[in-house]
Amino acid sequence: MSPCSESGSDPLASLPVHLNKTDLLGLTFEQLELALDHWGVGKGQAKRVFRGLHVKQQALTEIESLGRHAQVIAQHSEIAQARLVTAVKSPDGTEKLLLELYDGAQIEAVLLPMRRERYTLCVSTQVGCAMACAFCATGTMGLKRTLSAGELVAQVYQAFQYVQTKFNQSGPQDQKVLSHLVLMGMGEPLHYYERTRSALKVLLGQHGLCFSARKVTVSTVGLVPAMQRFSQDFEGRVQLALSLHAGRDETRQKIMPVAKKWPLALLKETLLKHPLPGRRVLMLEYVVLPGVNDSPEELDAVAEFCTGLRALVNLIPFNPFKNSPFRSPTEAEVLAVDQGLKQRGVPCSIRVTRGREKSGACGQLAIEGYA
Numbered sequence: 001m002s003p004c005s006e007s008g009s010d011p012l013a014s015l016p017v018h019l020n021k022t023d024l025l026g027l028t029f030e031q032l033e034l035a036l037d038h039w040g041v042g043k044g045q046a047k048r049v050f051r052g053l054h055v056k057q058q059a060l061t062e063i064e065s066l067g068r069h070a071q072v073i074a075q076h077s078e079i080a081q082a083r084l085v086t087a088v089k090s091p092d093g094t095e096k097l098l099l100e101l102y103d104g105a106q107i108e109a110v111l112l113p114m115r116r117e118r119y120t121l122c123v124s125t126q127v128g129c130a131m132a133c134a135f136c137a138t139g140t141m142g143l144k145r146t147l148s149a150g151e152l153v154a155q156v157y158q159a160f161q162y163v164q165t166k167f168n169q170s171g172p173q174d175q176k177v178l179s180h181l182v183l184m185g186m187g188e189p190l191h192y193y194e195r196t197r198s199a200l201k202v203l204l205g206q207h208g209l210c211f212s213a214r215k216v217t218v219s220t221v222g223l224v225p226a227m228q229r230f231s232q233d234f235e236g237r238v239q240l241a242l243s244l245h246a247g248r249d250e251t252r253q254k255i256m257p258v259a260k261k262w263p264l265a266l267l268k269e270t271l272l273k274h275p276l277p278g279r280r281v282l283m284l285e286y287v288v289l290p291g292v293n294d295s296p297e298e299l300d301a302v303a304e305f306c307t308g309l310r311a312l313v314n315l316i317p318f319n320p321f322k323n324s325p326f327r328s329p330t331e332a333e334v335l336a337v338d339q340g341l342k343q344r345g346v347p348c349s350i351r352v353t354r355g356r357e358k359s360g361a362c363g364q365l366a367i368e369g370y371a
């Protein structure tokens, strides 16, 4: 599968691709109209098809009154799948879903319960990851492949259905809803930016499940050109989270190979141009690694980086994984970083660790913990 191309004389050439066919689940409503028109089905069927695929999550043959058009659409396109293999629950209520893609490749998505019967889904964008961050289990897997836009959407729908069927049997008084998405699972969401962009457009689009842009967060290690495109495409409506993890380039390069390519000065320049509508702030993720990125000098540099940015530093206590070269910080060590940053005028908060018992916490996703 190649990344989506953007040009060419074929009017459908710019559409997302899955298994060498048009990626039906990855099409926005407008793209679906274009494709149906081109295939002779007619634009008029777009609402029915889009609703069937995205709201009712039906197969083409199940879509009401589609008749022979179902076959025509199937000839030209492919509907991506993300099959639920199993799920494991941590004592804190976090559930890790193991999903299988068409080629047997497996990914993990994590459901995090929130207040008022809401769930956040931590979404994976790749099988493994090429970024090789030293503090992350996924980084040790290498990159196997990137999900198509449709596979990304299918993953969200699988989790959506899981929440609906597992928790909503007891009647409408106790309905649980998947309302928030964080693209922070396996993979770097901006590595193949086109696919993430397509999937987000579908998930946020008005004819589908209509996730609220305010409730969607995209994380990145700091791939500057893709960050710039993301800023333009979503105008700050979708939350951006930068994996900062150090205040100095030399420290950052030791734990994040990608930092050699995109230094902090360039990242800051990019963040300064990122639009922040209303009271929105940038999220700066900071995994606390004792003895690595918690020195006073490092915190001084973080404060310097944050000067002039409307940002919140989110401290993540390091979550251990097999053969990891770091240890988890004690509570006191995390608090010291929190206090140190606040004393330097940097707004920050500590992320509550969840799902660690089943290897479902931040940085632990590597297809383990199902025993």
Ligand code: SF4
Binding pocket: 129, 130, 131, 132, 133, 136, 137, 138, 139, 140, 185, 186, 187, 188, 221, 363
């Ligand atoms: S932290 Fe994110 S970008 Fe870094 S290796 Fe892990 S999955 Fe990849």
